[in-house]
Amino acid sequence: MGLCFRCEHRAVFHESNIAPRYECGCKGFAVCSCYMFKPVKPLILAPLDKKDKRPFLGPAMIASRAVSIGVSQGSYRYVLQSDGIVVYWKPKGRKKKK
Numbered sequence: 001m002g003l004c005f006r007c008e009h010r011a012v013f014h015e016s017n018i019a020p021r022y023e024c025g026c027k028g029f030a031v032c033s034c035y036m037f038k039p040v041k042p043l044i045l046a047p048l049d050k051k052d053k054r055p056f057l058g059p060a061m062i063a064s065r066a067v068s069i070g071v072s073q074g075s076y077r078y079v080l081q082s083d084g085i086v087v088y089w090k091p092k093g094r095k096k097k098k
Helices: 008-016
Strands: 043-047 066-071 075-081 084-090
Touching: none
Parallel strands: none
Antiparallel strands: 043 066, 075 084
16 A cells, blocks of 8 residues: 555545645555655544543553544654654644743
8 A cells, every 4th residue: 555545635635526636636546655745634532421431542442432623733744764754743832821
């Protein structure tokens, strides 16, 4: 599976059916590399029931249920390593009070 399935541009295409480039409009296959690759924005999750005593981040069988409350508005960064590139999202920081 190529990077195409984990790209924000491809996710936007599947939601709106509008693609700025051909790579983002691929429906049946994925490309192994793309000059437009952008990691998918992570969801912000919260417990479904605030009174649930099960752990929020735990094994799937015992973890509490979660609900999406939004999409992260941060920016992505990358780190070059000897065996490739690690891409991650940096959450948008809060403004400090003076």
